[in-house]
Amino acid sequence: MNITLNGKPYAVRANASVTSLVSQITGRELASNGQPADGQRLGVAVARNSEVVHRSHWHGTALAEGDDIELVTAIQGG
Amino acid sequence: MTETTALPAGLGTDTDRLVIDGVALSSRLIMGTGGAPSLDGLGAALLASGTDLTTVAMRRYSPAEKGSLFQLLVDNNIRVLPNTAGCFTARDAVMTAELAREALETHWVKLEVIADEHTLLPDAVELVVAAEHLVNRGFKVFAYTNDDPVLALRLENLGATAVMPLGSPIGTGLGILNPHNIELIVSRASVPVVLDAGIGTASDAALAMELGCDAVLLATAVTRAQNPALMGAAFKHAVAAGRLAKAAGRIPRREHALASSAMEGRAEFL
Numbered sequence: 035m036n037i038t039l040n041g042k043p044y045a046v047r048a049n050a051s052v053t054s055l056v057s058q059i060t061g062r063e064l065a066s067n068g069q070p071a072d073g074q075r076l077g078v079a080v081a082r083n084s085e086v087v088h089r090s091h092w093h094g095t096a097l098a099e100g101d102d103i104e105l106v107t108a109i110q111g112g
Numbered sequence: 113m114t115e116t117t118a119l120p121a122g123l124g125t126d127t128d129r130l131v132i133d134g135v136a137l138s139s140r141l142i143m144g145t146g147g148a149p150s151l152d153g154l155g156a157a158l159l160a161s162g163t164d165l166t167t168v169a170m171r172r173y174s175p176a177e178k179g180s181l182f183q184l185l186v187d188n189n190i191r192v193l194p195n196t197a198g199c200f201t202a203r204d205a206v207m208t209a210e211l212a213r214e215a216l217e218t219h220w221v222k223l224e225v226i227a228d229e230h231t232l233l234p235d236a237v238e239l240v241v242a243a244e245h246l247v248n249r250g251f252k253v254f255a256y257t258n259d260d261p262v263l264a265l266r267l268e269n270l271g272a273t274a275v276m277p278l279g280s281p282i283g284t285g286l287g288i289l290n291p292h293n294i295e296l297i298v299s300r301a302s303v304p305v306v307l308d309a310g311i312g313t314a315s316d317a318a319l320a321m322e323l324g325c326d327a328v329l330l331a332t333a334v335t336r337a338q339n340p341a342l343m344g345a346a347f348k349h350a351v352a353a354g355r356l357a358k359a360a361g362r363i364p365r366r367e368h369a370l371a372s373s374a375m376e377g378r379a380e381f382l
Binding site: 040041059060061074075076077078079080081084086088089104105106107108109110111112 | 144145146147148154167168169170171172173175177180181182183186192193194195197198207210211212213214215216217222224331
């Protein structure tokens, strides 16, 4: 299944959850509440088709073919 | 001025707290993080500056990025103030603020809606629209604004938590181009006023505080200085000095000289 991740085509398995995508990209293991299993802070957010998906909903949100996902974090600025 | 005001205990020191949204900040220097060549160097400069609140930008996650700025701030107990830098419309700014709130778990946001890349000046119309939306969505809005007393008051009335007029355009280091407007903004504001943008060196920050600003926000002046950590320390002192000078009350400016030594009792030489 193909989605767009941060403006580029990206392949995920069918019905993958937002949690699995974030986990895959960040290399961090995530609990079902979206928090990192190591107890640290994750510092990223997800928008799906221009709507923010709250962390607590990541686990229950399945990606769909053609979804446009933005995964953002804090960088130097301002 | 004929009245003397009781000075708050510890004025100019880290016990002279700026309280924003119920949070007592231990420093009146708010730092930006843009322009630093390395995360290590940035960390050293932030620590030297004594800042308690630091802005970050929100951008696409890149696995290739080395180290985490967010983690650096968390590790050093520095509160994070996400900004909406790079947004040209209210819609983008609101979306960016929502993502920042989600990612960084703070409802504080430095609202920045710029008109064009050449001047980086705030777009007043989009700024007002975005501020209204964000306040309605429960954000504490730190509004980066032009040095326009009318717009600053407008933002405050919309519910902005702090107004942040520019001294001069972002990154120019031209200092405070319209001190009169900054004084006017301060005199009418009942929310904290933070001088934001255009600071070039320590004396600019001292001036901002002398004009009555509650805090100063800067990035480039430190991150692109030849020695960022040293400049961070310089700004720490400058902000404290300006704060003290404002409280102490400067002498009036005079047209002619005023001798500080008495003329009477002088020796006469024949």
